[in-house]
Structures are given as structure tokens and as C-alpha cells.
Amino acid sequence: MHATGLLLVGLLVVAGGVAWTAAGADGWPAALRELVASERAFARAADEDGIRAAFLSFLAPEGVVFRPRPVPGRPAYEQMPADATALLAWRPVFAETSASGDMGYTTGPWYLKNRRQDPDPAGWGHYVSIWRKEAEGRWTVILDAGIRHGRADHLPDAVTVARSGQPVHPDEIPFSGLDAEMSRLAAGSGPAAAFRQLASADLRFYRDRTLPVIGRDKSLALLPAAPAAWSWRAEGQAVSADGSLGYSFGILETRTAAGDARPALQHSYLHIWRHNADGYRLVLDLTVAIPAAPAP
CATH class of the missing domain: 3.10.450.50 (Nuclear Transport Factor 2; Chain: A,)
Incomplete structure (x- = not known):
């Protein structure tokens, strides 16, 4: 909006x-x-x-x-x-x-x-x-x-x-695997650890009901530290002609832990990625909650 x-x-x-x-x-x-x-x-x-x-x-x-x-x-x-x-x-x-x-x-x-x-x-x-x-x-x-x-x-x-990112080297890890890597890191080490590893220092962190948070370190304080079943499922993605900037969007499902019997909470997410010397880094993360369907 x-x-x-x-x-x-x-x-x-x-x-x-x-x-x-x-x-x-x-x-x-x-x-x-x-x-x-x-x-x-x-x-x-x-x-x-x-x-x-x-x-x-x-x-x-x-x-x-x-x-x-x-x-x-x-x-x-x-x-x-x-x-x-x-x-x-x-x-x-x-x-x-x-x-x-x-x-x-x-x-x-x-x-x-x-x-x-x-x-x-x-x-x-x-x-x-x-x-x-x-x-x-x-x-x-x-x-x-x-x-x-x-x-x-x-x-x-x-x-x-x-400043714009750097063009992608031919042997760079495919852009399409970034959200799956975030999901793997969140399950093994916690969402905060996933963001610590993959987010840029100038991360912009957007959540409903609060002003955007600017900076990776400030954003980490708002994320669970314990391992959690957070799964980012991309529904679309695109990258610039030179690979220096790209985005992915889709559905984020969150559970406290794997095997949690409760229905997962669903959110729409947007990730924007910049390519630098150390690979792709997340520069903007936006998440909007999807209301749960009413009980039958």
C-alpha cells in the first residue's frame, strides 16, 4: 500500500x-x-x-x-x-x-x-x-x-x-535458494540466527502496528532466538539483469517448534536481496499477518 x-x-x-x-x-x-x-x-x-x-x-x-x-x-x-x-x-x-x-x-x-x-x-x-x-x-x-x-x-x-549491489559472478549460489536457506537456518538455530547470517547490516524490518525498524541488530531483538519451524515458501521472485538486486515473496508459516500440532500461523512476506562481495544479503523484510479462517 x-x-x-x-x-x-x-x-x-x-x-x-x-x-x-x-x-x-x-x-x-x-x-x-x-x-x-x-x-x-x-x-x-x-x-x-x-x-x-x-x-x-x-x-x-x-x-x-x-x-x-x-x-x-x-x-x-x-x-x-x-x-x-x-x-x-x-x-x-x-x-x-x-x-x-x-x-x-x-x-x-x-x-x-x-x-x-x-x-x-x-x-x-x-x-x-x-x-x-x-x-x-x-x-x-x-x-x-x-x-x-x-x-x-x-x-x-x-x-x-x-549504493547498488554488485553483479553476480557466474559461480554464485542461485538466487532461488535464499528463502529455503532461511527456513533451514531458522529450524536449526532460530529465526534470529537466520537473520543474523543472511541479513544486511542496513536491514529494513517491517511489521504491522509498528514503525519500520532500521538496522539488523535492532531487528534481531524482535525475533525468536530459539529454533522454530519458520518456513518461507516463495510464490514468486525476480532478479535484475545483472543479479545485483532481487526480490522474493510468498507465504511464511510459523510454528513454535517442528511437530507442533496447532495450525501454523500464516503471513505474507516480501524479501528484497542485494548482492555484495559476501553474497546475497537481505535488505528489506516485510511481513503481514493473514487472518486465520473462521472455525467451521
Whole structure:
């Protein structure tokens, strides 16, 4: 889920935990500038044309949205009334692209008013949108997800960006095995150990009802330390042309331990992976609970 009307105060770069202000946009890769501009155009379209029209304009044909399960995005918005009066506003505060410039993501705060004229929003949260650059040069959204949290009025307006990852060496471990490796590590050593081994130091950790947590060490405190039957089952994944950035999404099932007779809790998850010298590392983890089916 995905504010508009806010000017960019500064462009910051994050590298090794240090942020500094860039002296204008000329020094940045064109893909990064295009990505942030596309996200702002998306938000502006939602403000000017409405939520339905904006999403149908910017979603890729095979785009996915979380409802809360991952579902095809365009049918979900085609079913929305064209004259809906709700206002959904958002703004990017963080962005990253692949080194090849064909894939990227942005994230930032959103708020929702049930009616545009309402004095106060009805909800707040953070979104994550994954974008792909099409052959003709236009950027489209291939996955959109988000979390809800309480009101947050003092979030930064500036956009910070991460340095792109490194292209994949030909003998690199296949990208497709990363979620399975997380499941194996969680079962043997605990979810916290799995994240400690596979997450980047600048991990962004998204959970409902709380503001995003930035940093692997802070995130570990929110994860079980004991071995647990956490299983990430990918339903889709993609990687940039050079392998420097990729994502996977699907269903996370959690049990306290293997053999637990209780039904597993289910969550939709999104993982974004950056390739560096030490392999793929998780840079964003988003999980949204799926309500349990009512008892018969």
C-alpha cells in the first residue's frame, strides 16, 4: 500500500552506515533519479486522478499487491469503484536500484482518508513498491505491499538512497535458494540466527502496528532466538539483469517448534536481496499477518 505535494528537501546517500547530502542530482545514476521521479508521479496521479486510476496506470500487467495475501494487482483495482472518494497519499523516503538500472524499490510513509474532505486520516503506515524498467524506458510497479502503524507526524522528507549491489559472478549460489536457506537456518538455530547470517547490516524490518525498524541488530531483538519451524515458501521472485538486486515473496508459516500440532500461523512476506562481495544479503523484510479462517 502506498504523500504527495511534498518537496524533496535533500538527496542523501547511505553507505556503511553514513549519510551525506549530495550536491544535486547530476552525480547520480539516471535510473535512480527516474525511479524516485516515477514514484512521485504515481503519488501525484493518486492525488489528481484517484486511487483506482493511478494503480491501473502504474501497475505492470503481472503486478502483485498484498490483500493481505499476494494477489494479481490489476484485477484488485479494476474492482474498485471509479468514483471512490478515498484519498491515499504517500511519499518515498528511501530508494535503491540495481547496478544495471533495470530494477529498484522505494519505501516511505502513507496515509489514508476515507473521504478526501475528511479533516484527519483514518490510517497510516509504510509502503514498499518494487519497480521494473520496461524496454521503452518507462518504470512500472511489479509489487506493492505495506504495513499499518499509528500516526507518525515527524518522519523525514528527504530521500536516502543505498549504493547498488554488485553483479553476480557466474559461480554464485542461485538466487532461488535464499528463502529455503532461511527456513533451514531458522529450524536449526532460530529465526534470529537466520537473520543474523543472511541479513544486511542496513536491514529494513517491517511489521504491522509498528514503525519500520532500521538496522539488523535492532531487528534481531524482535525475533525468536530459539529454533522454530519458520518456513518461507516463495510464490514468486525476480532478479535484475545483472543479479545485483532481487526480490522474493510468498507465504511464511510459523510454528513454535517442528511437530507442533496447532495450525501454523500464516503471513505474507516480501524479501528484497542485494548482492555484495559476501553474497546475497537481505535488505528489506516485510511481513503481514493473514487472518486465520473462521472455525467451521
